[in-house]
Amino acid sequence: MDCQFRQRLILTILTALWLALSPESHAVVQILPEVSLTVDGRAVHDHASVVSDPTVQEILAAFGRAESAVQKEDLAPLLQFYAKGYNYHGLKPADVRRIWGEVFDHYRDLSSTHLFSEVKVFRSGPQLRAEITCTGGLYGTEAKGGTRITLDSWFREVHYLVHEDGAWRFLGNAGAAPSTAPFTSSPHHPLF
Numbered sequence: 001m002d003c004q005f006r007q008r009l010i011l012t013i014l015t016a017l018w019l020a021l022s023p024e025s026h027a028v029v030q031i032l033p034e035v036s037l038t039v040d041g042r043a044v045h046d047h048a049s050v051v052s053d054p055t056v057q058e059i060l061a062a063f064g065r066a067e068s069a070v071q072k073e074d075l076a077p078l079l080q081f082y083a084k085g086y087n088y089h090g091l092k093p094a095d096v097r098r099i100w101g102e103v104f105d106h107y108r109d110l111s112s113t114h115l116f117s118e119v120k121v122f123r124s125g126p127q128l129r130a131e132i133t134c135t136g137g138l139y140g141t142e143a144k145g146g147t148r149i150t151l152d153s154w155f156r157e158v159h160y161l162v163h164e165d166g167a168w169r170f171l172g173n174a175g176a177a178p179s180t181a182p183f184t185s186s187p188h189h190p191l192f
Contacts, residue, residue: 039053131160
């Protein structure tokens with residue numbers, strides 16, 4: 001394991017722990033310093049160039065709007081972040097509405113972390129798409145009991161986005177769905 005990877009892993013773990021244990025609500029959507037960006041096959045490795053890229057700025061703004069909606073526990077603008085064709089192992093937009101509603105009913109002071117380490121933007125037919133490698137988590141305080149918990153966490157998960165109706169929208173994730181959880185307790189992981 002190389003030194004940079006270990007440093008990145010330690011920083012990610014410390015950030016996740018800090019966010020999980022912190023009592024206040026907040027959101028972090030950040031481009032990591034060693035990020036790589038690929039746009040239609042052209043690689044960009046300079047952090048300043050990646051962060052200032054207009055497409056990356058649009059993607060960050062989309063996540064920012066979704067994070068703001070989570071902070072306000074406002075379903076309508078949060079659901080605008082999801083693509084019409086959202087599908088994660090059979091979960092559709094109606095399921096997203098139900099599950100986020102359950103999250104808002106049972107948890108307070110929600111916070112999340114999204115640390116982007118790789119961004120790929122490409123055309124698939126007429127549509128612009130993005131694949132974002134992300135490490136992060138979703139945290140909240142139980143409404144009953146007041147215990148701060150980690151609702152979900154992920155490491156180097158690939159988020160799929162599509163540019164639809166003039167904005168970047170969440171299409172789904174890579175990864176296998178858990179086989180042991182009943183549908184009624186669907187993990188929050190596929191949702192954000």
